Amino acid sequence: MVAAAGVVVLMVGVLTLKLAQLQVYDSSNLAALARANTVHRTVLEADRGIIYDRHGVALVQNTPVWNLQVVPANLPTDARERAAELATLARLVGQPEDRSEASLVIADPFSPARIGADLTEAQVLAVTERLPSLPGASIAHHAVRTYTDPLTFGHLVGYVGPLDDTDLQRLKPLGYQPDEVVGKVGVEAGLESVLRGTDGWADVVVDARGQIVKTIAMQPPVAGHAVYLTIDASLQVATSHALAAGLSRDGKTAGASVVIDPQSGEVLALVSLPGYDTNLFIHGISQAAYNGLLTNPDRPLLNRAIAGQYAPGSTFKMVTAIAGLQEGKITPQTMLGCPSYLNYGGWIYHNWATYNLGYMNVAKALAVSCDTFFYQVAAMVGDVTLARYARAFGFGQAKDLEMPGVESGLVPDRIWKQLTCGVPDLNSDACRWTLGDTITFGIGQSALLTTPLNQAVYVAALANGGFVLQPTLVHLVRDASGRVTATQQRRVVGTVPASADNLQAVREGMREEINRPYNMNYWFRAAGVPADGGGKTGTAQWGGSGLNTPTHAWFVFFAPFAQPDIAMSVFVEGGELSEVEAAPIGVDIMQFNLNNHAAIRSATPLPPA
Amino acid sequence: MRPTAWQRLDHLQPLLAGMLVVLGLMTVYSAHADWVRQLVWVVLGAAAYVAATAFDYRRLQALAPWLYVAMLGLLLAVRLIGHTALGAQRWLSIGGFPLQPSELSKLVLVVVLAAYLSRLAGPSWRGFLGALALVAPVAALILTQPDLGTTIVVAALLVGMLFLAGARIAQLGSLAACAVIAVPLLPYLLHGYQRRRLEIFLNPGSDPLGAGYNLLQARIAVGAGGLFGQGWLHGLQGTLGFVPERATDFVFAVFAEQFGLLGSLLLLALFGILLIRLLRSAALAPDRFGGLVACGVFVVILAQVVENVGMNIGLLPIAGISLPLISYGGSATVTTLAALGLVQSVMLRRPLLVQPRPLLSGNITLRAQA
Numbered sequence: 014m015v016a017a018a019g020v021v022v023l024m025v026g027v028l029t030l031k032l033a034q035l036q037v038y039d040s041s042n043l044a045a046l047a048r049a050n051t052v053h054r055t056v057l058e059a060d061r062g063i064i065y066d067r068h069g070v071a072l073v074q075n076t077p078v079w080n081l082q083v084v085p086a087n088l089p090t091d092a093r094e095r096a097a098e099l100a101t102l103a104r105l106v107g108q109p110e111d112r113s114e115a116s117l118v119i120a121d122p123f124s125p126a127r128i129g130a131d132l133t134e135a136q137v138l139a140v141t142e143r144l145p146s147l148p149g150a151s152i153a154h155h156a157v158r159t160y161t162d163p164l165t166f167g168h169l170v171g172y173v174g175p176l177d178d179t180d181l182q183r184l185k186p187l188g189y190q191p192d193e194v195v196g197k198v199g200v201e202a203g204l205e206s207v208l209r210g211t212d213g214w215a216d217v218v219v220d221a222r223g224q225i226v227k228t229i230a231m232q233p234p235v236a237g238h239a240v241y242l243t244i245d246a247s248l249q250v251a252t253s254h255a256l257a258a259g260l261s262r263d264g265k266t267a268g269a270s271v272v273i274d275p276q277s278g279e280v281l282a283l284v285s286l287p288g289y290d291t292n293l294f295i296h297g298i299s300q301a302a303y304n305g306l307l308t309n310p311d312r313p314l315l316n317r318a319i320a321g322q323y324a325p326g327s328t329f330k331m332v333t334a335i336a337g338l339q340e341g342k343i344t345p346q347t348m349l350g351c352p353s354y355l356n357y358g359g360w361i362y363h364n365w366a367t368y369n370l371g372y373m374n375v376a377k378a379l380a381v382s383c384d385t386f387f388y389q390v391a392a393m394v395g396d397v398t399l400a401r402y403a404r405a406f407g408f409g410q411a412k413d414l415e416m417p418g419v420e421s422g423l424v425p426d427r428i429w430k431q432l433t434c435g436v437p438d439l440n441s442d443a444c445r446w447t448l449g450d451t452i453t454f455g456i457g458q459s460a461l462l463t464t465p466l467n468q469a470v471y472v473a474a475l476a477n478g479g480f481v482l483q484p485t486l487v488h489l490v491r492d493a494s495g496r497v498t499a500t501q502q503r504r505v506v507g508t509v510p511a512s513a514d515n516l517q518a519v520r521e522g523m524r525e526e527i528n529r530p531y532n533m534n535y536w537f538r539a540a541g542v543p544a545d546g547g548g549k550t551g552t553a554q555w556g557g558s559g560l561n562t563p564t565h566a567w568f569v570f571f572a573p574f575a576q577p578d579i580a581m582s583v584f585v586e587g588g589e590l591s592e593v594e595a596a597p598i599g600v601d602i603m604q605f606n607l608n609n610h611a612a613i614r615s616a617t618p619l620p621p622a
Numbered sequence: 623m624r625p626t627a628w629q630r631l632d633h634l635q636p637l638l639a640g641m642l643v644v645l646g647l648m649t650v651y652s653a654h655a656d657w658v659r660q661l662v663w664v665v666l667g668a669a670a671y672v673a674a675t676a677f678d679y680r681r682l683q684a685l686a687p688w689l690y691v692a693m694l695g696l697l698l699a700v701r702l703i704g705h706t707a708l709g710a711q712r713w714l715s716i717g718g719f720p721l722q723p724s725e726l727s728k729l730v731l732v733v734v735l736a737a738y739l740s741r742l743a744g745p746s747w748r749g750f751l752g753a754l755a756l757v758a759p760v761a762a763l764i765l766t767q768p769d770l771g772t773t774i775v776v777a778a779l780l781v782g783m784l785f786l787a788g789a790r791i792a793q794l795g796s797l798a799a800c801a802v803i804a805v806p807l808l809p810y811l812l813h814g815y816q817r818r819r820l821e822i823f824l825n826p827g828s829d830p831l832g833a834g835y836n837l838l839q840a841r842i843a844v845g846a847g848g849l850f851g852q853g854w855l856h857g858l859q860g861t862l863g864f865v866p867e868r869a870t871d872f873v874f875a876v877f878a879e880q881f882g883l884l885g886s887l888l889l890l891a892l893f894g895i896l897l898i899r900l901l902r903s904a905a906l907a908p909d910r911f912g913g914l915v916a917c918g919v920f921v922v923i924l925a926q927v928v929e930n931v932g933m934n935i936g937l938l939p940i941a942g943i944s945l946p947l948i949s950y951g952g953s954a955t956v957t958t959l960a961a962l963g964l965v966q967s968v969m970l971r972r973p974l975l976v977q978p979r980p981l982l983s984g985n986i987t988l989r990a991q992a
Contacts, residue, residue, distance in 0.1 A: 014904065017786060018898055021894055021897045022894070024924065024927075025891075025893070029887060029890060031932075032878070032886050032887070032935060033883060035845045035935055036882060037848070037849060037883060042845065044846040046842045046845075047843065047846035047858055047864075050842065051858040090835060218858070220862035220863045
């Protein structure tokens with residue numbers, strides 16, 4: 014009996030020692046494990062800010078979607094039960110059963126892994142009903158971007174997509190999570206920090222099945238800011254339609270147009286064709302679809318409005334004219350010849366016309382776009398001065414627009430030629446700047462490159478009296494509570510060194526061009542648009558010289574003449590005759606602008622927050 | 623002087639049992655088990671306790687062979703028509719109520735072994751082998767259900783009762799030798815999951831989400847309790863279901879998380895005192911049979927407490943054993959309370975040995991028995 018009592022005391026003693034070890038010595042560690050088991054931090058996703066046009070038309074929406082996710086660690090441990098549950102889940106969301114198990118192999122066992130995306134309401138109901146018997150599974154709510162009319166607004170608005178590895182490295186310090194989305198191109202990318210919002214969190218107590226029992230602390234998410242673009246949605250649509258119609262009239266497939274307010278620098282429309290369906294990128298585009306876009310000869314992924322770099326051709330002649338006038342090489346009254354060709358250093362340089370157009374002043378030379386006139390002016394001004402004037406108009410300068418991928422174009426000069434001639438001896442003939450380079454520079458050829466955006470800013474400067482403006486896409490920004498946090502102010506980034514008289518002489522030439530009776534004026538009369546403004550066409554050669562070299566067609570335009578409130582550039586890739594292919598597009602855009610002038614220019618009524 | 627029936631009863635024993643039952647109900651409630659049903663079992667158990675106390679335990683001696691046969695019959699019935707749950711066939715359905723004959727068999731075996739051993743004149747090898755022969759078929763039937771936990775209890779019962787009945791050291795030594803020989807064979811004898819449990823016990827971190835989960839979560843719960851516990855109904859691990867089998871096998875972990883080291887020590891103290899009281903009852907028993915019955919009940923409860931608490935805190939391998947009076951379960955609760963009632967029956971019927979001692983210091987000392 015005593016021995017048995019001794020056994021009791023001994024056993025109780027041993028158990029007590031072990032208990033003391035667990036509950037005193039190891040207690041803090043084990044308590045932390047218990048907390049880690051039961052208290053989970055969940056991220057409360059912030060709604061991304063909506064992108065509106067200047068009047069509050071939503072260009073993107075946050076569409077709620079429900080995803081089925083599982084925490085692998087909370088699935089049944091028994092392999093057969095686990096497989097059965099995954100099969101059940103796959104069946105409930107209508108997916109092939111073998112996929113979910115495979116996708117979980119690589120997943121972090123303690124983080125939710127998505128096994129069913131974008132569930133229908135019926136699927137959500139079906140899964141929710143059965144959740145109590147499905148340990149580890151849960152329904153997560155996400156907001157997904159849905160873009161309005163992506164073929165029209167896609168290049169402008171851009172799209173968001175899952176973070177890739179480089180994004181993640183760049184954005185991890187900003188607190189981005191691997192399952193987040195980030196703006197990839199367009200305004201979505203350019204205004205990422207404004208649109209993103211701040212995720213909140215909640216510390217929730219979950220039971221062994223992963224079901225939330227209660228919330229013990231939370232930080233609510235703060236939605237991203239709403240952005241009101243300077244774009245007028247109706248004008249954007251009209252521009253897109255006019256461009257598309259013009260392209261198809263002439264059997265072309267690619268082009269771009271930028272419409273800008275020459276007084277404020279606000280971009281009213283920014284179109285690049287062909288567009289593509291940005292909604293394809295929301296969940297990560299399929300490789301096949303992406304390859305299709307990449308190999309499409311029309312290069313739909315290229316936003317030509319900001320990143321297409323082309324020779325400006327004759328649309329550059331206003332710069333040459335200003336340079337000649339301002340440098341005192343010519344006056345508005347100076348008469349120069351316009352022969353069918355000129356000889357510089359033994360090389361023949363042709364005018365577009367095969368006959369002599371006679372003597373003319375600068376305005377007339379602009380109106381008839383006489384190449385040989387401007388060869389002479391360029392030769393007088395010299396390449397260095399010409400490059401300075403080109404840069405003063407914003408050529409060769411990447412505009413600080415609120416989207417990534419804006420290209421600068423190129424203003425060639427002697428150093429550039431030496432660096433790019435591709436010959437080791439920089440003093441060889443191939444690397445030397447020639448007079449031929451100078452005179453072709455003067456008609457917007459040589460190696461000069463510009464973008465439709467730069468062209469719009471350039472023509473706006475001609476329209477507004479010489480102010481090179483900062484183009485902008487952001488009209489105003491409102492935070493989640495509706496408070497306006499930012500409005501865009503007109504920003505002048507440079508002033509063209511040109512007297513008012515000289516500017517006026519060039520503008521006269523532009524007015525004269527669109528009023529040529531059997532030429533440009535036809536389009537205006539046909540469309541019922543008064544030719545009150547200034548324009549210039551350009552057919553730019555590229556990829557060589559000679560008669561059959563490929564060309565692009567340009568048209569730049571501002572109106573009305575006295576107080577311009579609109580300026581635009583129209584670009585037709587592969588266009589052969591700018592007066593026929595590019596100009597009518599600009600006239601169509603102008604027609605819409607005039608017909609809807611009040612609506613486009615009305616003050617933005619702020620929709621309720 | 624003749625002690626009244628009231629005076630002969632062990633007053634402390636039902637009090638301790640009652641306190642344990644209350645703690646058990648509180649824990650079962652906190653573990654989100656069906657506490658109302660458990661309350662019904664407790665009431666039934668209390669009735670069984672009273673009935674067993676009233677019943678003259680000496681009549682069991684004659685009934686022992688029949689009880690033994692009935693028990694074998696029940697265990698066989700489980701094999702043939704029993705319900706399967708958690709991979710083992712352990713339950714019989716009696717009028718809609720699930721009955722676990724292996725729980726009942728522990729009490730019956732106590733009675734049978736007590737009856738058998740009390741008839742033996744001395745510690746003979748023949749008697750020793752006879753006891754083995756009595757236990758062997760029962761253990762075999764229970765082990766193959768499979769119910770390793772109850773088998774361990776049955777084995778402990780055999781060894782404990784042989785020891786308390788005065789078996790020779792050599793006899794117990796030979797049992798120990800058999801055990802030593804059997805251990806290497808264990809992997810072949812055990813079921814897959816039982817073998818896995820053993821491996822996990824030896825290396826608990828090897829598979830934290832798989833088979834080691836139970837052990838790990840129970841330990842976490844116990845440790846999270848700390849010194850004073852999380853408070854009743856405030857245990858995270860237990861109430862949220864991270865502790866598996868939280869109302870039965872791992873009820874101690876749930877208890878320890880809520881009541882801490884102090885509560886755990888209180889629980890162990892209650893069990894310790896109860897066990898000592900059972901030993902006292904054995905010592906006070908009027909006959910060898912009664913003494914051995916009390917011894918048997920003592921061994922059964924001791925073995926279950928040690929194994930259950932031991933596996934909850936990672937000291938012993940996991941075997942499905944409930945904590946007496948605490949764990950949820952009808953058969954176990956009723957059987958345990960009936961067993962305690964039986965010991966009370968022994969106490970009630972101890973000889974009316976009133977031996978007026980010589981007055982030594984002007985005080986009358988009553989000693990029941992040496």
